[in-house]
Amino acid sequence: xxxxxxxxxxxxxxxxxxxxxxxxxxxxxxxxxxxxxxxxxxxxxxxxxxxxxxxxxxxxxxxxxxxxxxxxxxxxxxxxxxxxxxxxxxxxxxxxxxxxxxxxxxxxxxxxxxxxxxxxxxxxxxxxxxxxxxxxxxxxxxxxxxxxxxxxxxxxxxxxxxxxxxxxxxxxxxxxxxxxxxxxxxxxxxxxxxxxxxxxxxxxxxxxxxxxxxxxxxxxxxxxxxxxxxxxxxxxxxxxxxxxxxxxxxxxxxxxxxxxxxxxxxxxxxxxxxxxxxxxxxxxxxxxxxxxxxxxxxxxxxxxxxxxxxxxxxxxxxxxxxxxxxxxxxxxxxxxxxxxxxxxxxxxxxxxxxxxxxxxxxxxxxxxxxxxxxxxxxxxxxxxxxxxxxxxxxxxxxxxxxxxxxxxxxxxxxxxxxxxxxxxxxxxxxxxxxxxxxxxxxxxxxxxxxxxxxxxxxxxxxxxxxxxxxxxxxxxxxxxxxxxxxxxxxxxxxxxxx
Numbered sequence: 267x268x269x270x271x272x273x274x275x276x277x278x279x280x281x282x283x284x285x286x287x288x289x290x291x292x293x294x295x296x297x298x299x300x301x302x303x304x305x306x307x308x309x310x311x312x313x314x315x316x317x318x319x320x321x322x323x324x325x326x327x328x329x330x331x332x333x334x335x336x337x338x339x340x341x342x343x344x345x346x347x348x349x350x351x352x353x354x355x356x357x358x359x360x361x362x363x364x365x366x367x368x369x370x371x372x373x374x375x376x377x378x379x380x381x382x383x384x385x386x387x388x389x390x391x392x393x394x395x396x397x398x399x400x401x402x403x404x405x406x407x408x409x410x411x412x413x414x415x416x417x418x419x420x421x422x423x424x425x426x427x428x429x430x431x432x433x434x435x436x437x438x439x440x441x442x443x444x445x446x447x448x449x450x451x452x453x454x455x456x457x458x459x460x461x462x463x464x465x466x467x468x469x470x471x472x473x474x475x476x477x478x479x480x481x482x483x484x485x486x487x488x489x490x491x492x493x494x495x496x497x498x499x500x501x502x503x504x505x506x507x508x509x510x511x512x513x514x515x516x517x518x519x520x521x522x523x524x525x526x527x528x529x530x531x532x533x534x535x536x537x538x539x540x541x542x543x544x545x546x547x548x549x550x551x552x553x554x555x556x557x558x559x560x561x562x563x564x565x566x567x568x569x570x571x572x573x574x575x576x577x578x579x580x581x582x583x584x585x586x587x588x589x590x591x592x593x594x595x596x597x598x599x600x601x602x603x604x605x606x607x608x609x610x611x612x613x614x615x616x617x618x619x620x621x622x623x624x625x626x627x628x629x630x631x632x633x634x635x636x637x638x639x640x641x642x643x644x645x646x647x648x649x650x651x652x653x654x655x656x657x658x659x660x661x662x663x664x665x666x667x668x669x670x671x672x673x674x675x676x677x678x679x680x681x682x683x684x685x686x687x688x689x690x691x692x693x694x695x696x697x698x699x700x701x702x703x704x705x706x707x708x709x710x711x712x713x714x715x716x717x718x719x720x721x722x723x724x725x726x727x728x729x730x731x732x733x734x735x736x737x738x739x740x741x742x743x744x745x746x747x748x749x750x751x752x753x754x755x756x757x758x759x760x761x762x763x764x
Contacts, residue, residue, distance in 0.1 A: 431460035472512035524549035568602030
């Protein structure tokens, strides 16, 4: 892997096909500190340039009423609306007449005209790379004129500014990277100015902050690993943070925030890298918690964990025994990549990555580790009766290993596969019986990171070794259940049983 691969272009609400192009040769960002023989899996957004996921990179589009009537009240312009619908509507619309303009303080008619002309010159110089692109660009040019007219009538129309920024961003997608007139960067820079002005006028316009962050990210990608790129990535992360603050229920924004942090971590000094990487992990995990089957965030979390394992191994492993070891990080990475593949087995990117990391799983299980548990069948027991023992998780459920069987599990973790029949007296939870999984804190539990698995037969309480270990168990159990609920349990079974 020697040639760096450009990140995909972010779409503007146009649904993309699920199947990505074949994976190109790539130099994934998590490969910078590679020391082991295995090559880290590439990140989703690197390898799907032609067909990026709307879940990962979808621009927030304008509303229908907002597009057809720029003077619409500002609290009515945030309904979901795709760019495809925008283009369809604009095809049937004629030119609007320009009425007398009113100007805000600090903006003269001459200044507004100059600003509009500069942006329109950029739009008009875009031709498109093919016939479809040229047809699309003609419609975008017409849309830009509408929004320019709307802003001349009312310079404080933040809806028009936001929509114009989207048009500029769409136009940038119609320009090849080697184009000099206009340059892709110039269009994105102009789009950023419109987003800046729109958010100044309406500080709660979360869609604008989100798409502004995407435009900044695109500009950063053009600058490689330079100081200028570092500053742009920092700006992008701040805008994603603002978008999430205004709209916390957005797994797409959280996922993109994690990707921006992942890119930033590859540029900053080494002393800052681990903190940024761990923040990226928290964003991917938060996206998954909002949408359990968000396979792109699941896969991206796997890649960032792989990179963290590489860095930890390169620096000589963990010094603090409480920190997660490189081997455990590799195993966690494999869990997420396997889950992403199980949810989307047709994605060649996931299949290729799985071939690299499958051996890092505790086969024939997806996850193995220690939990403190009460005696089987007695969910509420004196703390002295709770014992730390080994548990394994596969496509069928979570089960506790007996003392004799724990040796077999240990051997499987060291590379020798084996299976066992659980003790009837041991705790066993079948996947179809699970109702919910959550962290819990209760005085009836021993001190530590409590785990509650609600089943159709009642709750099962366990305690993880640490809060970080608890996160791993929560994610793994939720992913196994989600894969089962999506009818993909047989795919997961094939992964872990061979």
